[in-house]
Amino acid sequence: MKIFNLKEKMHEALKEALKRGLEAFEEAIEIVKTIVKDVRDKGDKAVKIYDKKFSKIANDYEIRVSRSEIDEAYSHVDRDFIEALKTAIDIVRRFHEEEKPRPWIKEIVRGVKVGVLPRPVEIVGLYIPGGRAPYPSTAIMTCIPAKVAGVSKVVACTPPGPDGKLNPYVLVALNESGVDEVYKAGGAQAIAAMAYGTESITKVDVVAGPGNIYVTAAKYLVSNVVGIDVLAGPSELLVIADESADPKLIALDLASQAEHDPLSQIALATTDLRIAKEVVEELKLIAEENLVVGEVLEKHFIVVYGDPKKLVDFANAYAPEHLQLMVSKPEEYINDIGASGILLVGVNSPTALSDYCAGPSHVLPTGKCSRFRSGVSTLTFTKLMHYVEVDELNEEIFRAAIKLAEVEGFKLHAEALRRRLRG
Known part of the structure; x- marks a missing residue:
């Protein structure tokens, strides 16, 4: 952890903050090249070889999930979980119905009509990770935008466990979200299988969904044959706070993102050095009970302080995945913030809520990519076809x-x- 005064050390603070990115990405690409080639050339056989290797699966299994497996999954989840899923699905659908691009045609000069006709891609492949924890929420956050966009077929890959079965919560979430086919496949091999198609896995037009560095490397490698959403790395959160903010809530919000992964990146930008010091102490207390938070606090946490303008300048250069504004007058900041995957305004708008059911997808750009990329939305699965009609020679x-x-x-x-x- 390091603390910087932006008035004196803006350059040093940015240098420290901007070190982050996709860790060891080049090394991961070299490792994944072989996996992608094997899946392209050998199909299902290669998918199973790698899944058995990485997931320690002892027995043979069918890659495509059957209807009976989906039905059985419901017996392993409780009613409250299904109700929570339905609540999240409803609000995520409402958001994406609003942001869905609309067609338009307009005469811009005499005799010339132009416009945009949005058209969904035909087949989408989703990746639902399952390494450190199951992510049923990712099923919602990727499938619902695709369905609202009008995609005719949505398939999904998620890694099986050592018993060759899928996590029941993930499987139920995929079914409730409307996925058409589910496959037992994880890691880079799943991405390659959806990009090239295998005997069991449908070839898709767009691959979307988060994953570890090897999944991300695979998406990069197949991006010349399929569309991809974003090259997402470890989770990130920057909190901008003033003297009105509650240090305990700030610390809890930062820690909630740190618990995703030891490589998560968290940062605090504040106008008040007292707030910074209190947040640090609160985080230390949380880290005593959570080893992952402790590791992030030690290696991937930065604190900066200064006047509001310098905080905004820092935020735009940092370009985080999530940016929380915990200030008394957010309107003084909002218009000047130009780079964040999602902007969360106010004390009751924590990143933890947006991870599950605030509306926008939680699949967002990381590693400074919010300077030029957006998160998953209906646009991820939509082509904007331009339209021209000249009915009078100009x-x-x-x-x-x-x-x-x-x-x-x-x-x-x-x-x-x-x-x-x-x-």
Whole structure:
């Protein structure tokens, strides 16, 4: 943990903060290249070899999940879980129905109508991780945007356990979210299988969903044959707080993201050094009970303090996955914040809520990628097809196009336009 005064050490603070990224990504790519090639060339056989190796599966199993397995999963979950799923699904669906792109066509000059016609991709493949913990929430956060976008077929891969079975909570969540097919496949081999297709696993148009560094490396490697959502690394949270904020809540929110992974990145930016010191003490108390939080606190935690403008400048350069504004006057910050996967405003808008059922997807850009990428949404699964209709020849724009074609040396372009002007 390090503390920086932004008035004096903005450069040093940013240098420290911006060290983060996808740890050992180049090494992971080299390891994953072999897995991707094997799955492309050998299909199901390679998928099983790697899943048995990494998941320690002793017995043979069917890759595609049967209806009876889905039905059995319901016997292992409680009614309250299913009700919680339905609540989350409903609010996530409502958000994505609002942000879904709409078609439009408009005459922008005389005789020329243009527009955008959104079209969903045909088949989407979701990856639901299962390494450190089961993630039924990720089923909701990836499947619902795809379904709202109008995708006709949604499939999902998630890693089996040593017994060759899937986590029942994940399986029920996938079913409740409307996934059409589920496969027992994890890691880089699952990503490759969805990208290239195997005997059991459907080839898809877009792969989406978070995962470890090897999953991320596999997505990178197959991005020339399928669309991908984001190259997501460890979870990140930056909290901007002033003297009005509760140090205990700040610490709890930071710790809640730290518990995801020892590589999680957490940061506090505050106008009040007293708040910073109290948050640090609260985090130390939490770390005594949680080893993962302790590791993050030691290696991946930074505190900065300064005036509001410097905090915003730091936030935009840091470009976190999550940014919480815990200040008395958030309106003084909001318009100037331009880089965050999600902006959570107010004391009652913690990242923990957005991880489950605030509405937006929790699959968000990390590693400074929010400077140029957005989180998973209906747009992840949508193509924006441009539309042009000329129902009246507009001589001005045709002659402009002819001149540009001549400058570029495309005589046939120019003639195709002249012929229409001549009638």
